[in-house]
């Protein structure tokens with residue numbers, strides 16, 4: 001059984017694992033380790049101060065990697081999911097899922113005004129002050145399981161290397177938060193974004209079902225497309241990037257994560273044992289397949305290992321959305337999944 005890593009990459013704990021899933025019966029992870037609740041909040045915002053080295057904070061190999069890989073580096077596949085040749089789109093998804101476990105999506109139908117407004121709102125929330133009486137102070141928590149929460153340096157006291165990142169989490173579905181719980185500038189924008197992302201998720205589940213040789217509605221019919229968590233990460237410019245990391249290497253627990261990001265580099269995926277930059281394409285989404293899809297496909301599709309480097313430029317803003325239905329049920333590899 002895969003167990004949640006205590007050094008999970010993300011403040012939403014237990015959503016990520018560095019372990020590969022094994023085929024066979026799997027028990028859903030539990031939310032929220034209580035251990036984190038004893039921590040006292042450090043100063044708001046990762047950007048305050050610098051990642052001063054200490055015996056607990058050693059630079060590691062992941063911090064030493066450069067973003068500049070040159071033109072010859074392989075690149076993450078880009079798939080126009082609105083393409084008219086449906087068979088070709090399914091084949092491209094199958095290839096990307098098998099070889100990379102990640103791909104960029106264009107032609108997705110989410111309006112550019114929606115993606116821009118969402119990135120703008122997320123950035124404005126994070127750019128704002130975190131002092132007493134602020135939205136950040138109201139939402140700060142190290143206890144995942146709330147509808148909306150914010151944290152900074154979530155594993156500040158445990159991690160061997162500083163995670164140079166602040167994050168806002170919103171549990172959108174099945175129990176959407178009261179709009180008043182969200183930061184004021186994010187309310188309408190995020191509910192609208194969540195709806196668009198649900199539709200894109202549905203499209204991707206259809207393509208992935210077909211890519212597995214299953215009926216197009218298979219993954220949605222069995223309910224894997226339900227539930228939705230949206231998070232907004234903010235990676236401020238880091239004065240000493242060689243001493244920090246944006247997000248440690250990990251794979252995502254769930255079926256898939258759909259990521260929107262601004263124009264700042266930093267995300268890398270592991271491909272053939274090499275870290276490859278995901279070069280941002282304005283308006284495109286990045287799709288990372290997760291451990292459960294790897295397991296469901298009997299290891300045919302890859303759960304993609306990825307990480308985010310800390311950089312001296314920024315801020316980098318990314319917004320992820322993923323289905324959460326799998327928290328509540330036992331899952332096993334689908335015997336009928338046959339990749340043609």
Ligand SMILES: O=C(O)CCC(=O)C(=O)O
Pocket residue numbers: 009010016233247252259261267306308318320
């Ligand atoms: O910020 C990113 O691009 C990646 C975020 C991520 O991998 C995660 O939240 O699991």
Ligand SMILES: [Fe+2]
Pocket residue numbers: 009016250251252257288306
């Ligand atoms: Fe991730």
